[in-house]
Amino acid sequence: MAIHTLAVLVENSPGVLARVASLFSRRGYNIDSLAVGPTENPKVSRMTIVLNLEGHALDQVSAQLFKLVNVIGISEMKDSDSLKREILLVKVANTPATKEIVKKHNAVIADESPAAISIEAVGQSSAIEALLAELKPHGIRELVQSGLVALERGDKTLADRTLSTMGTANESDPNSSTADYQN
């Protein structure tokens, strides 16, 4: 499995998104999705990056990312111990069949006109995909999707751990999961 999700705490400073994007571009790492937004600390932003790392070791990607001066902490968000959500907004024809699908998937009709409904759905990638698969035969007129965001389960926070000692890329098998990069 070459898909990994990284949560990255960065300083909320100008150019930081460009630095991250530039690093991934020049080292040939493929980004599937990237979501960036504010956190509980106004000086810190959080990126959730979904990576397709065919041919690259996650350790190496994390180590390169951590070299960026504005990157404060990195942690891999594993399916087993994190909440992952994406948002879907999709416009389909306003028919009893499409409305039935919305109901079945616990989605929301966020906007309705005589000819179309705009559906809002929040969920894991698999749930979003399932909803889309059912809507597809009815004709998808327009859709927009957010990048995935992820939060660790339990009482720990990524920000707490950024105060602990920094891990490094050493001593682990390149195929194993990344060490946490923290300052």
Add this chain to the structure above:
Amino acid sequence: MSKINGAQSLVNALEAAGVEVMFGIPGGAILPAYDPIFDSKIRHILVRHEQGAGHAATGYAQATGRVGVCIATSGPGATNLVTPLADAQMDSVPIVAITGQVPSAAIGTDAFQEADIRGVTMPVTKHNYLITDPADIPRAIAEAFHIASTGRPGAVLVDIAKDALQKETTFNYPKSVSLAGYNPVLEPKSEAISDAAALIAQSKKPVLYVGGGVIKADAAKELMQLAEITGAPVVTTLMARGAFPDSHKQHLGMPGMHGTVAAVTALQKADLLITLGARFDDRVTGKLSTFAPNAKIIHADIDPAEIGKNRHADVAVVGDLKNVLRALVPATKVALAKSAPDLTPWLNEVYGWRNKFPLGYDKPADGSVSPQYVIERIGKISGPDTIFAAGVGQHQMWASQFIGYEKPRTWLNSGGLGTMGYAVPAAMGAKVGAPDTTVWAIDGDGCFQMTNQELVTCALNNIPIKVAVINNESLGMVRQWQTLFYNQRYSNTDLHSKRIPDFKLLAEAMGCVGLRCERPGDVDKTIEAAMAINDRPVVVDFNVHRDAMVWPMVAAGTSNDDITVARSMAPVWDSQEL
């Protein structure tokens, strides 16, 4: 606190950072800074091209270990710094570049001489800044020097909008720098040290694979201790020449594409590489999948991202190499006291290769001057206290091979980026940093024509460097590849530089002494004549044979096992060596 403008705050900050010299050229956006520079105790050297300022800062930093500083205006001034910034970053050299930017209100409008230099240099610097508020100037300068000089050193750019230089502010230099996202690991983990020592104590065929990090960490003394307690043979990469004395009996020379047979083969046959501040660059490893196939790897580096990047490390040691070696030496002593394998068979083998396949060259049959001979004689006559700066190409490889280096920071070159034109400005910077030391630029006729204008700077500022132009009237390394791989089709490598320009006259036009040497018998006395001139820069045009080639060679993309000592000639091994 009294009000000053941002420009004065910048100069105060540079003084507070301990800057003694900077290399630069003024222009519109940086002009406010040049007014207080006029009164500052910091020496400003007015160069002739911003690229020269950047390489001079790099040469200064490599020779002294201090941070080199260059300064330029916005737009083209700043973009002319891109090559030296990339060069310094690739070779982990601490430099800080200050650039003026158009006024903040004009940023993003395609204003006159506007270039997004922060955006442009993001991939080629360790970090960079765009400052639009004068209150941020002292902090940015303090951080820039901290980031450039600590951890794995590198290039940092501080771009300052013109209005930030003009506006009033107060000067407040931070006592210390604290960055949430930047805390280099300096102390190695004790488990890593004991694991490394244990591997060393098990190895029957160890090699110390020494990179430029040892010089950056000022750890040559500690390296010597580790070498002597282990007895392991030592190879020094292109960036590490001088980290370990060439005269030492354990030294096999340089590994890599043009390394010695002994150094290349020792890495291939080793059972353990003790890697110190080196990065498994393709020019060292050859085809990576066939590199050192039987070796376990100890990889010590200050940059965790280097570990496992190209080659898996069995033992990773993250830390400053001086600290790493200070811990590793006693740990290795203890481990070796318990069990010390007999290295004699291995040493006999590698020293046998060294004796059997020494570096050498043929004297040209036509009686013309051999370039290797010129470089070898400059090394001998000038001696091991000299600082040598090379350009990029054949002359660079010969200068690495045929000059004996005994001390760190005596060999400066552009290893990672391979920047032609590096030598003259880098030698200038080195001479400014070490004015009492003889500084030779070993340059090619191609390289020399890229940056020789800085000899004007040298002549006007009493920077008496010596330049040997190894003139084979061609882009020699490219020509060598055309000879070997392109059927001798010499497409665009003939520079005609024995005819035009006349380097002797060019040197004199720039206020230097110009000398020329065309016969082997004149080489020594020409070098001695150059050595006797200390009041002006000297340029010697050595007309050399154009078909000389750099050997040994591992062709790009091939295995180190396929090293050739001359054209189509593999080393002739004794049967038991294969």
